Amino acid sequence: MTNMPQQPLKDAIMARVRSGELSMRPRFLFSVQVFATIMVIIAILLITIFIINFVFFSIRISGQEQLLGFGSPGIRSFLRFFPWHLLILDGALFWILQRLLRRFRFGYRIPVLYLFGTLLCLALAAGFILDRVTPFNERMHDGRAHLPPPLAGLYEGQRKKSPRGSGICRCEILAIDGAIITVLDTREATSTLIVVVPPDNRRATTSGLSVGDVVFIAGEEKNGIVHAFGIKKERSERR
Amino acid sequence: MVVENEESDESIAKRVQNGETEAFGLLVERYEEKLKRYGRRYLVRTEDVEDIVQDVFIRVFQNIRSFDVSQRFSPWIYRSAHNAFVNQIRANRFRVFDVDFDALIAHHVYENPDESVREKEEIRAHLETGLSILPPKYREVLILHYYDHMPYKDISEVLHVPVGTVSIRIKRAKEALKSHLVKKL
Numbered sequence: 001m002t003n004m005p006q007q008p009l010k011d012a013i014m015a016r017v018r019s020g021e022l023s024m025r026p027r028f029l030f031s032v033q034v035f036a037t038i039m040v041i042i043a044i045l046l047i048t049i050f051i052i053n054f055v056f057f058s059i060r061i062s063g064q065e066q067l068l069g070f071g072s073p074g075i076r077s078f079l080r081f082f083p084w085h086l087l088i089l090d091g092a093l094f095w096i097l098q099r100l101l102r103r104f105r106f107g108y109r110i111p112v113l114y115l116f117g118t119l120l121c122l123a124l125a126a127g128f129i130l131d132r133v134t135p136f137n138e139r140m141h142d143g144r145a146h147l148p149p150p151l152a153g154l155y156e157g158q159r160k161k162s163p164r165g166s167g168i169c170r171c172e173i174l175a176i177d178g179a180i181i182t183v184l185d186t187r188e189a190t191s192t193l194i195v196v197v198p199p200d201n202r203r204a205t206t207s208g209l210s211v212g213d214v215v216f217i218a219g220e221e222k223n224g225i226v227h228a229f230g231i232k233k234e235r236s237e238r239r
Numbered sequence: 240m241v242v243e244n245e246e247s248d249e250s251i252a253k254r255v256q257n258g259e260t261e262a263f264g265l266l267v268e269r270y271e272e273k274l275k276r277y278g279r280r281y282l283v284r285t286e287d288v289e290d291i292v293q294d295v296f297i298r299v300f301q302n303i304r305s306f307d308v309s310q311r312f313s314p315w316i317y318r319s320a321h322n323a324f325v326n327q328i329r330a331n332r333f334r335v336f337d338v339d340f341d342a343l344i345a346h347h348v349y350e351n352p353d354e355s356v357r358e359k360e361e362i363r364a365h366l367e368t369g370l371s372i373l374p375p376k377y378r379e380v381l382i383l384h385y386y387d388h389m390p391y392k393d394i395s396e397v398l399h400v401p402v403g404t405v406s407i408r409i410k411r412a413k414e415a416l417k418s419h420l421v422k423k424l
Contacts, residue, residue, distance in 0.1 A: 109401055
């Protein structure tokens with residue numbers, strides 16, 4: 001055995017070093033790179049928190065969170081109308097975030113699921129607090145005309161009523177006639193809806209309701225008539 | 240010259256960082272054979288190893304100022320080699336998502352510092368025959384541990400995975416090797 005193959009590699013590299021063909025990158029470049037990575041991580045984290053906050057806001061303002069109290073049909077409707085696209089977008093951002101964090105020693109020493117879980121809990125808590133404790137979303141919603149297009153579009157979208165045929169509405173009661181309620185959508189007061197209340201359903205009953213009350217109604221909509229499986233009074237607003 | 244031979248890698252790296260570029264030759268001398276051996280065993284197809292190792296040294300020289308001299312140099316240079324070898328393996332495969340299931344949750348660390356020299360020799364002998372049948376991620380941990388004598392903590396720094404993941408991979412790699420040997424017999 002000879003060491004001959006070993007020397008040429010060293011010589012080749014050192015020749016390139018001596019000739020100046022190879023040079024060391026300056027230290028500040030690496031500092032800039034780390035700084036840029038940290039900035040991107042913070043930006044992505046803030047975006048994920050904002051999206052989660054917006055999901056909380058969206059299901060609160062549309063009344064969809066009330067669906068969770070309407071039994072299995074309510075849960076099915078909740079899942080049907082949940083803003084999954086935002087959740088998928090957030091999931092993708094979380095994936096990028098954990099990949100970026102794993103460039104740092106503390107990031108790769110933690111198992112992926114634990115890192116992912118920690119980030120998720122952090123973003124969920126921050127998003128929830130932002131929506132339920134601070135007036136952030138109300139201010140954004142009120143000032144939506146001055147927001148840049150994607151944000152303005154998101155907040156503007158929350159004013160629209162639930163899609164036709166969805167069987168969901170936040171409405172004001174116009175009339176109660178036995179098991180039939182006539183209501184007007186509070187967000188788009190252009191058309192009335194007829195709601196049929198089933199005889200034996202404690203989640204959908206006319207008891208305690210009066211004309212002028214604002215209620216959240218969920219049901220199956222057929223031929224313009226909603227067969228309610230859940231009614232929740234949000235506030236009394238007797239005219 | 241004796242002083243140079245006893246000098247730590249980290250100290251040499253610091254000298255290079257400070258502009259003593261000739262000292263880089265010492266690092267090349269110390270790691271050339273180790274990285275080539277690592278590459279030959281890891282890649283299985285060995286034609287490209289010389290070129291890849293040369294590229295590794297070039298990248299290491301260019302990026303040496305990003306090395307934190309308070310850390311150990313060996314895992315840092317092996318990390319660079321690992322990335323180069325993994326890129327070479329990936330060049331032949333198309334993968335959108337490469338999920339590492341071993342790194343998802345925490346695993347108990349099974350490192351046995353009392354593993355006898357005889358046991359290690361035995362495993363190395365089995366590796367010579369069975370290494371190529373193992374998936375790259377199992378092959379790699381065995382090479383680093385049994386040929387390059389790296390403790391689990393250093394392997395974790397090379398692979399950027401938790402120490403528990405290194406431990407579970409070594410355990411599974413040994414089991415796979417054992418089952419391969421049983422089938423052969």
